[in-house]
Amino acid sequence: ETGVTQTPRHLVMGMTNKKSLKCEQHLGHNAMYWYKQSAKKPLELMFVYNFKEQTENNSVPSRFSPECPNSSHLFLHLHTLQPEDSALYLCASSQERGGAGANVLTFGAGSRLTVL
Amino acid sequence: AQTVTQSQPEMSVQEAETVTLSCTYDTSESNYYLFWYKQPPSRQMILVIRQEAYKQQNATENRFSVNFQKAAKSFSLKISDSQLGDTAMYFCAFMNPADTDKLIFGTGTRLQVFP
Numbered sequence: 548e549t550g551v552t553q554t555p556r557h558l559v560m561g562m563t564n565k566k567s568l569k570c571e572q573h574l575g576h577n578a579m580y581w582y583k584q585s586a587k588k589p590l591e592l593m594f595v596y597n598f599k600e601q602t603e604n605n606s607v608p609s610r611f612s613p614e615c616p617n618s619s620h621l622f623l624h625l626h627t628l629q630p631e632d633s634a635l636y637l638c639a640s641s642q643e644r645g646g647a648g649a650n651v652l653t654f655g656a657g658s659r660l661t662v663l
Numbered sequence: 664a665q666t667v668t669q670s671q672p673e674m675s676v677q678e679a680e681t682v683t684l685s686c687t688y689d690t691s692e693s694n695y696y697l698f699w700y701k702q703p704p705s706r707q708m709i710l711v712i713r714q715e716a717y718k719q720q721n722a723t724e725n726r727f728s729v730n731f732q733k734a735a736k737s738f739s740l741k742i743s744d745s746q747l748g749d750t751a752m753y754f755c756a757f758m759n760p761a762d763t764d765k766l767i768f769g770t771g772t773r774l775q776v777f778p
Contacts (some may be wrong), residue, residue, distance in 0.1 A: 589667065590754070590768040603765075637708065652766065654700075654708035 550574045551655035553638050559661045560628065568623040568658045570638030577643045579621040581613060584635040596621060597643065628662045635659050665690045667757050669769035676745045677777050684740045684772045686755030696758040697738045703751040714738065750776045
């Protein structure tokens, strides 16, 4: 049990589909994050939620829509994606906003998304 | 803007040997945090070691140690007595405490440990 669980592990979707990625953490953390990991690129921070409130939207296109119903769950709703959106989407959590000092980020295993 | 550079896309080492992964960064801040994360084939990113810039002593975690050269803005990771389970992607990351939501990652180094 990693503490941060992401589903599905793999997702293939067409450009007109609507799907969602789910992240759940069992660590009692209050901050949750979505990162995008593309081949040969640095990880890109997409969204940050702190105590269910979105505190960061890193210029992400509106075809990605996050939802954080409570501190333990984070969703990423996907619609009308493009092939260049194919990537590994990583969820992470930390005790509170920021991951330095004792508040280190704990990551999930990611959802591998392929857009056809 | 801060940047993190990992100049070695791939490295390999024989089991039980020592390997050093390099990382350089660029910042005008004097206080910050540096991290090494490991991403094995299972894909879960795991924290290996972290360093606070105001601490002169190099961080150590069992077989993992860093060589932190603040003036040179260098933060290399040394893995001693390499094990097969060390095979993974290794990412160097930077965090500015004044902007603590953003972990800035390098592009990673793929390490292969051979028996």
